[in-house]
Amino acid sequence: MESTRIFVSWVRSAAPYIHAFRGRTFVVAFAGEVAAGPAAQALAHDINLLAALGIRLVLIHGARPQIDEEMASRGLTPRYHQGLRVTDADALECVKAAMGVTRLEIEALLSQGLPNTPMAGAYVRVTGGNFITAKPVGVVDGVDFQYTGAVRRVIAEEIRADLEQENVVLISPMGFSPSGEIFNLGMEEVAAQVAMALKAEKLVFLCDVPGITDGRGRLQTAVTADEVEKLLGGRRKLSEDLGLYLPWAVKAVRGGVNRVHLISEALDGALLLEFFTREGVGSVITRDALARVRQATVEDVGAIIGVITPLEADGTLVPRGRERLEMEIERFSVLEVDDVIIGCAALYPFSNDRAGELACLAVMPEYRRAGYGEALLHHIELRARKGKLQELFVLTTRTAHWFVERGFVEAAIDSLPRRRRELYNLQRRSKVFIKPLAVEHA
Numbered sequence: 284m285e286s287t288r289i290f291v292s293w294v295r296s297a298a299p300y301i302h303a304f305r306g307r308t309f310v311v312a313f314a315g316e317v318a319a320g321p322a323a324q325a326l327a328h329d330i331n332l333l334a335a336l337g338i339r340l341v342l343i344h345g346a347r348p349q350i351d352e353e354m355a356s357r358g359l360t361p362r363y364h365q366g367l368r369v370t371d372a373d374a375l376e377c378v379k380a381a382m383g384v385t386r387l388e389i390e391a392l393l394s395q396g397l398p399n400t401p402m403a404g405a406y407v408r409v410t411g412g413n414f415i416t417a418k419p420v421g422v423v424d425g426v427d428f429q430y431t432g433a434v435r436r437v438i439a440e441e442i443r444a445d446l447e448q449e450n451v452v453l454i455s456p457m458g459f460s461p462s463g464e465i466f467n468l469g470m471e472e473v474a475a476q477v478a479m480a481l482k483a484e485k486l487v488f489l490c491d492v493p494g495i496t497d498g499r500g501r502l503q504t505a506v507t508a509d510e511v512e513k514l515l516g517g518r519r520k521l522s523e524d525l526g527l528y529l530p531w532a533v534k535a536v537r538g539g540v541n542r543v544h545l546i547s548e549a550l551d552g553a554l555l556l557e558f559f560t561r562e563g564v565g566s567v568i569t570r571d572a573l574a575r576v577r578q579a580t581v582e583d584v585g586a587i588i589g590v591i592t593p594l595e596a597d598g599t600l601v602p603r604g605r606e607r608l609e610m611e612i613e614r615f616s617v618l619e620v621d622d623v624i625i626g627c628a629a630l631y632p633f634s635n636d637r638a639g640e641l642a643c644l645a646v647m648p649e650y651r652r653a654g655y656g657e658a659l660l661h662h663i664e665l666r667a668r669k670g671k672l673q674e675l676f677v678l679t680t681r682t683a684h685w686f687v688e689r690g691f692v693e694a695a696i697d698s699l700p701r702r703r704r705e706l707y708n709l710q711r712r713s714k715v716f717i718k719p720l721a722v723e724h725a
Contacts, residue, residue, distance in 0.1 A: 305337035307484035312474035327392035345470035349381035417458025432466025437480035475531035479538035494566030579615035586624035636700035678713035691716035
């Protein structure tokens with residue numbers, strides 16, 4: 284029964300994402316190591332499921348190890364400069380051979396329909412074409428890249444036409460010039476340029492690491508483009524994939540892509556876990572901060588009830604009815620992460636006493652270690668200062684230590700404003716904590 288309950292709960296929690304993503308375009312990029320590795324089969328299953336859910340998919344594959352293997356079989360030595368392959372005429376022949384084989388193998392994986400597999404009864408139409416026009420990289424630092432190219436243009440209207448026919452579009456990182464020359468392109472550049480041209484909802488890179496970590500090795504689930512640029516300009520050593528993908532991730536979100544996701548290529552079901560769970564499993568890069576605190580509206584009452592009901596049930600918060608919430612909604616602020624309300628807090632001013640009560644501070648359990656409670660507290664403090672209040676007080680029975688750690692000091696009940704003292708519930712025996720507010724200078 285417990286496993287059944289968990290399954291039902293997961294499906295219901297995933298439903299809003301399924302509705303939101305139907306008809307949206309996702310660009311998924313993966314290296315040649317993924318295409319040839321043990322994770323390729325599971326990836327094909329998950330891509331099939333995403334397509335079945337109505338998500339428009341563009342797949343960009345790499346083929347670096349396959350090209351290197353082809354070159355080795357011909358007695359050739361690969362050459363790289365600044366992470367980019369130097370493609371001479373002999374290397375180009377190896378590129379064409381390796382790309383063709385890799386593409387066919389991916390198409391074969393996506394064409395499976397065996398019974399007792401996630402693809403049973405499914406049919407995924409895979410299409411492709413000469414969607415990329417290219418130009419030569421030229422000479423960089425004295426190195427002539429020859430047939431290594433850069434994207435000149437993405438023919439987005441043709442890709443959209445295929446997507447509208449419910450096809451999965453598979454693009455190899457090769458481009459063609461108007462004169463008929465063939466160029467070897469970087470997979471990460473093609474993925475970013477295609478995502479920007481399509482104004483994709485998401486660009487996803489499958490990586491050799493779970494995502495971006497901080498200085499202590501902790502996964503950063505949400506990062507802004509500005510923060511990524513600081514990381515790239517610093518001295519921290521990045522994995523090979525992050526070094527290649529992050530610069531293009533920044534360009535993509537600044538070029539119109541809504542989200543760029545970095546997730547582990549080794550984690551089974553990583554795409555599903557990233558897209559259909561609230562917490563995700565990788566790092567998401569956005570142009571602006573993913574989390575924001577704003578003034579609540581009446582439309583938010585249902586979401587606020589969802590956040591505070593568990594805390595009301597265990598006695599942490601005083602129960603509030605829906606009617607009261609609607610009447611007092613102007614007192615509330617909500618915290619959104621990716622357009623989902625995951626926390627709230629309220630400020631009740633006592634202007635004659637130059638004091639304000641912080642009430643109903645709550646964050647959903649799965650987000651409580653991400654600093655969102657502090658973000659709400661900071662927002663309420665700013666509101667209190669703008670209202671010319673000089674101190675903030677809170678009544679609590681369960682979370683005294685949390686407030687003490689953030690500058691609140693325990694005080695007597697007599698310290699409360701008179702009107703608040705008259706409403707004090709002697710049965711709850713809440714403790715009073717007060718925090719002086721620094722004066723804002725213009």
